[in-house]
Amino acid sequence: MEKKLTWKELPIGDILEGGSSLKFKTGNWRSKIPVHIPEKCINCFICWISCPDDAIIVDAEKGKWSSFNYDYCKGCGICAYECPKKAIEMREEIEK
Amino acid sequence: MPSIKELAKRESRFVSGHRLCAGCGAGIIMRLVLLAIDKPVIASCATGCVEVASTIFPYSSWKIPWIHSAFENSASTISGIEAAYRVFKRERKIDKDIVFVAFGGDGGTHDIGFQALSGAAERNHNVLYICYNNQAYMNTGVQRSGATPKFAHTTTSPVGKKIPGKIEWQKNLGEIMVAHNIPYVATAIPGRWNDLINKVEKAIKIEGFKYIEVLSPCRLGWPHEPELTMEISRIAVETCVWPLYEVEFGKYKLNYKPKEKKPVSEWFRLQGRFRHLLLPENVKLAEEIQKEVDRRWEELLKKCES
Ligand SMILES: Cc1ncc(C[n+]2csc(CCOP(=O)(O)OP(=O)(O)O)c2C)c(N)n1
Ligand code: SF4
Ligand code: SF4
Ligand code: SF4
Ligand SMILES: [Mg+2]
Numbered sequence: 001m002e003k004k005l006t007w008k009e010l011p012i013g014d015i016l017e018g019g020s021s022l023k024f025k026t027g028n029w030r031s032k033i034p035v036h037i038p039e040k041c042i043n044c045f046i047c048w049i050s051c052p053d054d055a056i057i058v059d060a061e062k063g064k065w066s067s068f069n070y071d072y073c074k075g076c077g078i079c080a081y082e083c084p085k086k087a088i089e090m091r092e093e094i095e096k
Numbered sequence: 097m098p099s100i101k102e103l104a105k106r107e108s109r110f111v112s113g114h115r116l117c118a119g120c121g122a123g124i125i126m127r128l129v130l131l132a133i134d135k136p137v138i139a140s141c142a143t144g145c146v147e148v149a150s151t152i153f154p155y156s157s158w159k160i161p162w163i164h165s166a167f168e169n170s171a172s173t174i175s176g177i178e179a180a181y182r183v184f185k186r187e188r189k190i191d192k193d194i195v196f197v198a199f200g201g202d203g204g205t206h207d208i209g210f211q212a213l214s215g216a217a218e219r220n221h222n223v224l225y226i227c228y229n230n231q232a233y234m235n236t237g238v239q240r241s242g243a244t245p246k247f248a249h250t251t252t253s254p255v256g257k258k259i260p261g262k263i264e265w266q267k268n269l270g271e272i273m274v275a276h277n278i279p280y281v282a283t284a285i286p287g288r289w290n291d292l293i294n295k296v297e298k299a300i301k302i303e304g305f306k307y308i309e310v311l312s313p314c315r316l317g318w319p320h321e322p323e324l325t326m327e328i329s330r331i332a333v334e335t336c337v338w339p340l341y342e343v344e345f346g347k348y349k350l351n352y353k354p355k356e357k358k359p360v361s362e363w364f365r366l367q368g369r370f371r372h373l374l375l376p377e378n379v380k381l382a383e384e385i386q387k388e389v390d391r392r393w394e395e396l397l398k399k400c401e402s
Contacts, residue, residue, distance in 0.1 A: 016154055018158055018159045018160065019111045021112065021113030021150065021152075021155040024152075026112070026113060026114075030118075045101060049127075051124070052119060052120050052123025052127070053112050054111055054127060055112055060101060060105040069112065074117075075118060076118040076315075077119070077321075078326060
């Protein structure tokens with residue numbers, strides 16, 4: 001958002017643009033960062049379905065894991081915990 | 097159920113940039129519910145973590161028409177929309193096939209939203225109600241609700257010298273919804289996402305009011321390590337604290353039977369709100385919970401067999 005509205009300028013009821021939270025990046029919440037280990041990955045997409053932040057990108061057409069979306073990943077570690085092949089490692093944000 | 101790869105082809109309709117805590121179970125639940133529905137959706141949502149974190153002005157994480165009006169009326173808001181839709185259809189002003197979904201937390205569903213919920217169920221609106229039950233009023237700072245389990249620590253049922261956490265039993269709202277004679281009632285967890293997706297898929301094909309209650313681990317209020325969100329929900333099922341079942345037109349069906357029923361201490365162990373129950377001086381309290389979990393489980397098994 002460009003300019004913050006004062007309470008006097010706020011609409012009484014409002015219509016927000018669908019999906020506009022994509023403009024708000026949550027990646028800077030992270031203290032740990034998930035790192036993918038492609039050799040171990042079997043492209044099962046379990047990490048993708050488990051992410052509360054929709055921060056894992058998969059290539060659905062090719063059936064292949066693609067990348068983390070670090071703009072939004074909050075570093076919760078669920079993907080690493082759920083991965084059946086230990087193909088995701090959580091590292092300290094600075095070490096990555 | 098479509099395979100996970102087919103699901104991945106669907107557009108995400110609960111998108112990134114929401115401000116739920118890292119690891120929040122409710123974020124997973126919202127994504128799963130919308131992924132399971134391969135049709136246009138209109139949703140309402142009660143005040144609570146999901147609403148507050150997904151629609152912070154001027155942003156929205158929803159790629160569907162979505163309306164918030166108040167804490168207590170998610171079910172009546174969606175009832176009005178669904179009733180208007182029926183009129184539009186009759187008058188041939190709309191021909192789209194739309195799925196109506198109401199979301200509410202446990203406070204917005206079991207407590208303050210209960211009369212709206214009960215009314216919508218009684219009128220049998222063609223609506224799917226999803227309660228994401230994190231077992232307290234989390235958004236306002238972890239206060240006890242009617243769904244908070246007995247002996248859980250919350251800020252309004254603090255563990256101390258006077259009380260060992262909340263002193264009342266939690267409501268069994270699933271059973272109360274069954275008593276409304278609605279066509280479909282089910283429980284679910286994020287950790288068994290295929291079961292949850294199956295239930296949502298099944299529910300939207302049924303005409304009338306459907307109620308699914310999903311246990312929603314809350315790393316801040318329970319509290320637990322954030323990476324354990326899915327695992328903790330599965331432990332709730334393995335200990336029979338949160339059995340997975342569905343009731344279709346009054347007929348009970350157990351969806352999952354643990355191979356070996358785990359003791360409730362496994363459920364307490366990973367959560368701060370129950371840690372006092374593992375102390376030697378509180379053995380009696382832990383036993384009381386175990387006894388009640390066993391009793392409710394046996395009762396459910398009987399209903400599923402008959
Ligand atoms: C009539 C009314 N009373 C109180 C509130 C304050 N309030 C907002 S959300 C909330 C608790 C929500 O709890 P729950 O429904 O369990 O959702 P959660 O925050 O846990 O996701 C309360 C007390 C309100 N918004 N409206
Ligand atoms: S760490 Fe959490 S937020 Fe980040 S990609 Fe994994 S599951 Fe998603
Ligand atoms: S869960 Fe693990 S193995 Fe499966 S796609 Fe994700 S990283 Fe690969
Ligand atoms: S307080 Fe709990 S339910 Fe609310 S956003 Fe945080 S983890 Fe989710
Ligand atoms: Mg709640």
